[in-house]
Amino acid sequence: MSVLTRDEAQTRAQLLDVHRYTIALDLTTGEDTFDSRTVIRFTTRAAGDTFVELKPATLRSVTLDGQPLDPAALVENRLALTGLDAGEHELRVEADMRYSRTGEGMHRFTDPTDGETYVYTQLFMEDVQRVFAAFDQPDLKSVFELTVTAPDGWTVLGNGVAERTGERHWTLAPTVLISTYLVAVAAGPWHSVRTEHAGLPFGIHCRRSLAPYLDADADEILDITRACYDRYHEKFEEPYPFDSYDQAFVPEFNAGAMENPGLVTFRDEFVYRSAVTETERQTRAMVIAHEMAHMWFGDLVTLAWWDDIWLNESFAEYMGYQTLTEATRFTDTWVDFGIGRKSWGYDADQRPSTHPVAPDPDAVPDTASAMLNFDGISYAKGASALRQLVAWLGEKDFLAGINIHFARHKFANATLADFIDSLAGATDRDVHAWAEQWLRTTGVDTLTPEVTGTGTEWTLDVVRDGSRPHRIAVGTYDLDPADPSLLVERERLELDLPLTGGPTTRPGRRPALVVLNDGDLSYAKVRLDAASWDTALRALSGIPGPLTRAVIWNAARDMVRDGELAPTAYLDAARAHLPHETDLALVQGVLTFAATQITDRYLGPEDRTTALATLTTICRDLIRRTEDGHNPGLRLTAVRHFIDAATQPHALQDWLGTGSVPGGPELDPELRWRVLTRLAVLGAVDTATIAAELDRDPSATGQEGAARCRAALPDPDAKAEAWARMFSSDDLSNYLFTATAKGFWQPEQAELVREYVPRYYPDAVALGDRRGPAIAEAAGRYAFPEHAVDEESLRLGREALAGADMIPALRRKLADQLDDLHRALRVRTA
Numbered sequence: 001m002s003v004l005t006r007d008e009a010q011t012r013a014q015l016l017d018v019h020r021y022t023i024a025l026d027l028t029t030g031e032d033t034f035d036s037r038t039v040i041r042f043t044t045r046a047a048g049d050t051f052v053e054l055k056p057a058t059l060r061s062v063t064l065d066g067q068p069l070d071p072a073a074l075v076e077n078r079l080a081l082t083g084l085d086a087g088e089h090e091l092r093v094e095a096d097m098r099y100s101r102t103g104e105g106m107h108r109f110t111d112p113t114d115g116e117t118y119v120y121t122q123l124f125m126e127d128v129q130r131v132f133a134a135f136d137q138p139d140l141k142s143v144f145e146l147t148v149t150a151p152d153g154w155t156v157l158g159n160g161v162a163e164r165t166g167e168r169h170w171t172l173a174p175t176v177l178i179s180t181y182l183v184a185v186a187a188g189p190w191h192s193v194r195t196e197h198a199g200l201p202f203g204i205h206c207r208r209s210l211a212p213y214l215d216a217d218a219d220e221i222l223d224i225t226r227a228c229y230d231r232y233h234e235k236f237e238e239p240y241p242f243d244s245y246d247q248a249f250v251p252e253f254n255a256g257a258m259e260n261p262g263l264v265t266f267r268d269e270f271v272y273r274s275a276v277t278e279t280e281r282q283t284r285a286m287v288i289a290h291e292m293a294h295m296w297f298g299d300l301v302t303l304a305w306w307d308d309i310w311l312n313e314s315f316a317e318y319m320g321y322q323t324l325t326e327a328t329r330f331t332d333t334w335v336d337f338g339i340g341r342k343s344w345g346y347d348a349d350q351r352p353s354t355h356p357v358a359p360d361p362d363a364v365p366d367t368a369s370a371m372l373n374f375d376g377i378s379y380a381k382g383a384s385a386l387r388q389l390v391a392w393l394g395e396k397d398f399l400a401g402i403n404i405h406f407a408r409h410k411f412a413n414a415t416l417a418d419f420i421d422s423l424a425g426a427t428d429r430d431v432h433a434w435a436e437q438w439l440r441t442t443g444v445d446t447l448t449p450e451v452t453g454t455g456t457e458w459t460l461d462v463v464r465d466g467s468r469p470h471r472i473a474v475g476t477y478d479l480d481p482a483d484p485s486l487l488v489e490r491e492r493l494e495l496d497l498p499l500t501g502g503p504t505t506r507p508g509r510r511p512a513l514v515v516l517n518d519g520d521l522s523y524a525k526v527r528l529d530a531a532s533w534d535t536a537l538r539a540l541s542g543i544p545g546p547l548t549r550a551v552i553w554n555a556a557r558d559m560v561r562d563g564e565l566a567p568t569a570y571l572d573a574a575r576a577h578l579p580h581e582t583d584l585a586l587v588q589g590v591l592t593f594a595a596t597q598i599t600d601r602y603l604g605p606e607d608r609t610t611a612l613a614t615l616t617t618i619c620r621d622l623i624r625r626t627e628d629g630h631n632p633g634l635r636l637t638a639v640r641h642f643i644d645a646a647t648q649p650h651a652l653q654d655w656l657g658t659g660s661v662p663g664g665p666e667l668d669p670e671l672r673w674r675v676l677t678r679l680a681v682l683g684a685v686d687t688a689t690i691a692a693e694l695d696r697d698p699s700a701t702g703q704e705g706a707a708r709c710r711a712a713l714p715d716p717d718a719k720a721e722a723w724a725r726m727f728s729s730d731d732l733s734n735y736l737f738t739a740t741a742k743g744f745w746q747p748e749q750a751e752l753v754r755e756y757v758p759r760y761y762p763d764a765v766a767l768g769d770r771r772g773p774a775i776a777e778a779a780g781r782y783a784f785p786e787h788a789v790d791e792e793s794l795r796l797g798r799e800a801l802a803g804a805d806m807i808p809a810l811r812r813k814l815a816d817q818l819d820d821l822h823r824a825l826r827v828r829t830a
Helices: 006-015 208-235 278-294 306-327 333-349 367-371 377-393 395-409 416-424 431-438 530-542 546-561 567-580 584-602 605-625 632-645 650-658 669-681 687-696 700-712 716-727 734-744 756-771 773-782 791-803 808-829
Strands: 016-026 033-044 048-053 058-064 067-069 078-084 087-098 105-110 117-122 143-149 155-158 162-166 169-172 185-188 191-197 200-206 245-250 263-267 301-303 412-414 446-453 457-465 470-480 483-497 504-507 513-516
Touching (some): 058 078, 143 155, 143 185, 301 306, 306 333, 333 377, 333 584, 377 431, 395 416, 483 530, 584 605, 700 716, 773 808
Antiparallel strands (some): 048 078, 058 087, 105 117, 143 169, 162 169, 446 457, 470 513
């Protein structure tokens, strides 16, 4: 299919004003396709030619200003509109459109629990063309009027209030001006919880089979929604711009959520069927806050072209964490960001595929290249940059600039230059220079302290490897005289880097611990001086403040990745301090890095058993520590990681047989499938056991669990069948593909799957060509042989990348995976 170029979009935007779309969708025409009828009313400012986009199964008819056009004139996804006179025009398009199984366009899902069917749209970037004909670019905003014909018993949701206007017929209230990619429809026999807030209808919706679980959390979800709504109205002068606020938890959703105006769609794993930790509830709350922020930044004011996607995502990411901290019970959200989210940006920024937070427009020449920038830089690094901006600018001036931006560009489009001009209107600081240094550059600065002392005074200098200015806090800590396993804060210094006045000198002996970027307000790798590192190794869990501990754990993580700290030293630190850690996000983040990176990749096979034993020992300590039931989230985290690291099946089989971990928790569906997956890897279950568990839990989650277990079996036939399902058949949905891929590669089975490593590259390329970006991205992320950390695997990957013609989504993912593989090899030989 043709991709839209920036030049084409600019030319079309100069020619057209698009006034109104009138769209009729009929969802009763069968299981494979639906009927789509679109009327577009638009004006051309001058005589000229243009085109409209759509990707139909069958294009039945097209008329322009009452004159029929030949449907055969559709070339790929473009229908030329030639010889247009200046003035008003009306385009009518009737087509049959395909339902999707990949989460793109109009996705259709049948719930295996009860046989009910649901559909929803995901129209981001260029997938509106899979649902209706459109001038598909973000700066051609329009009013959208939709009607939907749906089966009996279904409810239809959309951007505006939906009204049943006849048998099986629904009419959605016309939208205000929005971009094509933000149009949304969700239809099915939804279970709904409705309320009203600030004079607006609010609703949350899910599949009927998930109704008890949504009802159990409805008060929490709605309380967070109301709290964020109210807090945003305290921050923003522009009121919420749409007529309702619905949140639909939908099946097989590729992203975390999508900011459709008035109808935010979430992956329905956020409707918890099994026990979760408080940190996981916080993550759901953050996504709610993130998506609501988009109602202003992204929906009310929208990017003009996709080079400014960071304006949407960085802002919503920053606001999501900050507003949650201010308005809800989740007051330590930046700890989770620091230990679990920020590394996404750090890792992406150190790969060859890195790009500025705000790339040059010429670096995003078309929609295919734009899709590649939905990464840790646009989200995590961008949010970190905004957090640093607020620290430097002050929140009052930052919000004043944001409100200027909304007032100037509401219901329209804006660019980076517009955003910076709005901020400049609220401050005397040189935000244009700040933007050039922070938003137009790549890479991660490294800050290293140089600490000297005489006994009566001590001096701090900071060596900056990089070019950005930083406003940071420096935390100084002394050992507690009453308990040397604890540290007490001496003082906190505020520094602007680079230090223009030379090193900073303070009275007294040097502190036992000096922490740069304490509070994590900037975006930089930090190092510790030798004495501080020794103190951290002895007393890390005794440092007051989880955010300070997160900064130090991240420093250790970066040192491992950079070959400056042995992976086993990181495991030793985890063994010493995690049994005493109280913050759930830190325990989860450290255990995840220790398991997925150190144990699975950075250590060789000869060290893996010892590393797994260390992990299970840590988890046993945490389980013993929580026997009194005082911290069920910490216990659940430990149980999960114990399961994943187990090298012998006996304890897991006992748990599965009794249905419970001794002392709790009971094995709910998530834990049962986790246990079965590990037992499958260890060869301690068979297909009959997996089938019996699927009979017990026939839900969509159960189907995914069974697919993962079958692929994980250490059996040649099971591997061959799983491979064929992923790469030879196109029947798997996006979620079932991912589940199968997650089960297939296991470090314990390296010899068994060795023959598939060279097969991966040609098969993934062919798959991406057939099934498109969403499945290609899943193949690059989940089906890549991460366990194969060797020179031959790297050689095979580089040859494929150099020689194969592959779709951009797969090429970018493979380039990143191979860079991570190369880093793992360097760490092993450091």
